[in-house]
Amino acid sequence: MKYRVDFVPYSETNDLTDDEKIRYILSKVMRNTILVLENGLTPTEEMNLISKTMVKINFNDFVGLRFFSFDGGTDFKLNKLFGRGSKNKVFTVVAPNEAVTVQKDKRGILSIRIND
């Protein structure tokens, strides 16, 4: 299985409603895309994502997803990837369940391991 990683800038999802944002995420993830969203999810959006994911699970080619919202703190350098003017310090990684292991360790390092 081949997976694509999309770094999605703030401007891509900022104008979407909560439901549109969730639909956007699910449509991508269900097509084997791993998303790194600069405009991270709020806790409410995260719960909404879980609920909507449960509805979409078909037990064959989609059994759910994994995600992790990351608060990088004030000196987080990944913001530079998205250019200057980035407002959010929080980003969210969303991936198809089978694709990756997303894990944060006690030092705060977020590891994304892409499975074979």
Next chain:
Amino acid sequence: MSWRLWLKSKPKSVNLGFYGEVNAGKTTLANKIGLDWAEQEVGIVSEIPHETRDIQKLEKVNFSANGTKLDLTLIDMPGIATSVNPKEFMKHGLSASEAMQRAKEATRGIIEAIKYLEQVDVALVIIDASKSPFDQVNFTIIGNLEHQKKPFILVPNKIDLIEADVRLVRDAFSQYPVVPVSAIQGDGIDELYDKIAELAKRVRR
């Protein structure tokens, strides 16, 4: 007795919700509290994930700690997960059809547990202390409880296991109340009761 005094002496009704990831020991803890205060269990415990797929309630639990009397309703929620894979259940010996049925019920249970969050007055967020606490589900549940201004207690469970690392849980969630327990052995349970009584005071009726 005047109606005001009667109202004051009446135990406050509190919906106590048990939230957490799958197999964290929510039902074991709910059963422990149910047995301690109402001599009844809330649900069946199993090592197979998603044993609790429907919301289970135990009402009229007369609870008392630190001089606070409560009329608790214990609400044991299905474990929250971001994926449900029938193949996982087959590893525990379930047939393909049983696994599929369980998976379908589990997805519905997760949706119901999320919807029910609004009905909860005080939440216990159960964390398996023998595993990494950095599971997104824990953060998502806590974030939503904070957003809805619901009082909650983080309960690292299974502290009787040699792999349990309570310090790691405390470090990960240092800004929240943490009460470690072993639901199966009863360790830490009195401290938990004291904390439930304390947080129940914040519930407005």
